[in-house]
Amino acid sequence: MVTVEELYQKFGVLADAKDKAGEHEAEFLYIISAVKGGPGEKRLASQFVTRFFKFFPTLAYQAINALFDLCEDDDIMIRKQAIKDLPSLCKVNADHVPKIAEALTQLLQCDDQTELSLIHSSINSLFTMNAKGTLHGVFTQVHGEDDGVREKAIKFLFVNLRKLPEDTMNKDAQDYLVEECKKVLQDVTKEEFIFIMEILKSVPSMNTVIGRSQLLQIVTEQAELDQDFQPTDSDVVDRLMSCAKQAAPLFSKNVHSKGFVLYICNKVLPGLQKLSSSEEGSDVKLDMLKLLAEISDYNGLTPEECKTPIENVFNSLIEYMPEPPADLETTTSPNEEPKLQFSYVECLMYIFHQLGRKYPEFLTQDEAADRLKDFRIRLQYFARGVQIYIKQLRQDLQGKTGDALKTEESKLKVCALKVTSNINSLIKDLFHNPPAYKCIVTLSWKPPVKTQHSSGATNTNQPGQKRYTPITYEGSENGSSHAKKMNRESRQLYSPPSGKFSEKAGTYSGPVEGGDGARGGGSRGGRWRGRGRGFRGGGRGRRF
Numbered sequence: 001m002v003t004v005e006e007l008y009q010k011f012g013v014l015a016d017a018k019d020k021a022g023e024h025e026a027e028f029l030y031i032i033s034a035v036k037g038g039p040g041e042k043r044l045a046s047q048f049v050t051r052f053f054k055f056f057p058t059l060a061y062q063a064i065n066a067l068f069d070l071c072e073d074d075d076i077m078i079r080k081q082a083i084k085d086l087p088s089l090c091k092v093n094a095d096h097v098p099k100i101a102e103a104l105t106q107l108l109q110c111d112d113q114t115e116l117s118l119i120h121s122s123i124n125s126l127f128t129m130n131a132k133g134t135l136h137g138v139f140t141q142v143h144g145e146d147d148g149v150r151e152k153a154i155k156f157l158f159v160n161l162r163k164l165p166e167d168t169m170n171k172d173a174q175d176y177l178v179e180e181c182k183k184v185l186q187d188v189t190k191e192e193f194i195f196i197m198e199i200l201k202s203v204p205s206m207n208t209v210i211g212r213s214q215l216l217q218i219v220t221e222q223a224e225l226d227q228d229f230q231p232t233d234s235d236v237v238d239r240l241m242s243c244a245k246q247a248a249p250l251f252s253k254n255v256h257s258k259g260f261v262l263y264i265c266n267k268v269l270p271g272l273q274k275l276s277s278s279e280e281g282s283d284v285k286l287d288m289l290k291l292l293a294e295i296s297d298y299n300g301l302t303p304e305e306c307k308t309p310i311e312n313v314f315n316s317l318i319e320y321m322p323e324p325p326a327d328l329e330t331t332t333s334p335n336e337e338p339k340l341q342f343s344y345v346e347c348l349m350y351i352f353h354q355l356g357r358k359y360p361e362f363l364t365q366d367e368a369a370d371r372l373k374d375f376r377i378r379l380q381y382f383a384r385g386v387q388i389y390i391k392q393l394r395q396d397l398q399g400k401t402g403d404a405l406k407t408e409e410s411k412l413k414v415c416a417l418k419v420t421s422n423i424n425s426l427i428k429d430l431f432h433n434p435p436a437y438k439c440i441v442t443l444s445w446k447p448p449v450k451t452q453h454s455s456g457a458t459n460t461n462q463p464g465q466k467r468y469t470p471i472t473y474e475g476s477e478n479g480s481s482h483a484k485k486m487n488r489e490s491r492q493l494y495s496p497p498s499g500k501f502s503e504k505a506g507t508y509s510g511p512v513e514g515g516d517g518a519r520g521g522g523s524r525g526g527r528w529r530g531r532g533r534g535f536r537g538g539g540r541g542r543r544f
Contacts (some may be wrong), residue, residue, distance in 0.1 A: 101137025256300025263311035
């Protein structure tokens with residue numbers, strides 16, 4: 001029977017032998033056998049095996065497996081000792097890294113936070129010795145059959161890879177990481193998809209134009225933009241939105257959003273009112289329009305490619321822009337007043353503005369004369385409601401500072417002011433003759449950015465802007481008289497009722513680091529199964 005006293009005796013023999021310790025194999029085997037002893041013997045065995053491991057290469061796997069046994073011990077202190085000691089074995093031979101990384105990855109399911117922190121630290125130390133080997137061990141478990149380990153392993157990579165020193169991952173390791181992530185994406189849950197994409201974005205080689213193009217290709221394949229769109233299928237809608245959110249940060253003047261813009265404009269907008277989502281309490285239609293607005297900046301479309309998308313956007317925009325009443329002099333009750341959905345109009349008008357830059361002929365060609373006339377009448381009527389609402393909001397916010405602006409009511413009004421100011425700026429552009437597409441606005445839910453157009457035009461949609469003028473246009477048959485009627489101070493036609501814009505305006509954002517999920521998580525009822533296979537419920541409980 002192994003005893004603590006005998007262990008110290010064997011330790012003394014090996015320590016006294018110094019560089020010739022390898023000649024005392026029997027003593028080392030005795031130390032290894034101590035992993036079957038009591039608590040004291042086990043802890044000493046872990047330390048002594050680590051101390052003399054380098055002298056016995058032929059017993060390496062026997063020694064490693066002995067420490068693996070200790071990692072599964074019922075005593076948490078023994079487990080911690082073994083977890084702490086395992087990476088030291090790899091300092092002797094980095095070839096052991098994959099096997100030890102795989103074993104430590106299996107332990108990520110533990111509930112004790114101090115033990116889990118130690119596991120994270122041990123795996124991270126393996127990255128500094130052999131990054132590719134560590135990834136190999138972790139991904140062996142990611143591709144395994146245990147869903148619990150898979151989930152923890154992916155989350156570990158998501159949280160820890162970005163924290164590693166910059167020189168930890170060489171090109172070979174980065175390429176390996178990208179290839180393994182691509183394999184994982186063939187069968188992922190919604191949450192896993194978000195984590196894997198964030199992992200890929202953290203890879204230095206993916207931060208170049210070529211790298212971002214590769215990421216976009218990966219996301220595009222997951223979105224299945226070559227498939228028909230089913231607006232009533234919440235899984236299909238959620239998948240498209242998740243992919244679009246992941247793609248949005250990738251777009252630039254060199255990486256275009258053409259594929260997503262064409263798909264959403266041509267296949268989603270015609271059935272916008274039918275959209276269904278698994279996200280409880282969400283306004284999926286507005287969320288979709290916000291996404292489209294965000295990615296429309298770098299669309300890369302040619303004038304010819306814009307023809308169908310801009311018509312679909314225009315038709316959707318018209319749905320939210322009512323015609324003025326036949327008799328403006330008739331007094332209407334508040335219940336009969338149109339409900340102007342400002343948040344929807346901001347998105348659609350912004351998208352139309354972006355596409356109109358590429359295809360201004362949509363409103364100016366000869367056959368568009370009636371369309372332009374009707375559009376301007378709606379714009380003018382809508383603009384009046386916008387300007388009245390802006391005036392009301394500024395009066396309500398005037399003089400408020402500090403804590404007074406931090407109340408929910410004030411925040412909502414500040415957000416509403418951003419929305420309506422954006423719409424007002426865009427309408428002014430569209431009222432030029434011919435319509436112009438020069439003004440630059442920052443979408444209300446995005447942080448303000450000081451921008452300047454290539455033509456010299458600057459952002460004009462600051463909520464603090466105090467001057468605004470009634471919008472009229474030249475060339476209409478009754479433009480002047482109509483404008484006068486629209487601006488008679490005595491008329492009480494429009495007193496903006498509540499619900500004029502979405503309370504969600506300004507809250508959309510991408511995935512959030514940390515936590516068990518990511519923003520946009522939600523349902524766990526289906527799994528993505530690679531190209532063309534869509535969502536699949538059941539199975540091993542996968543969600544996407």
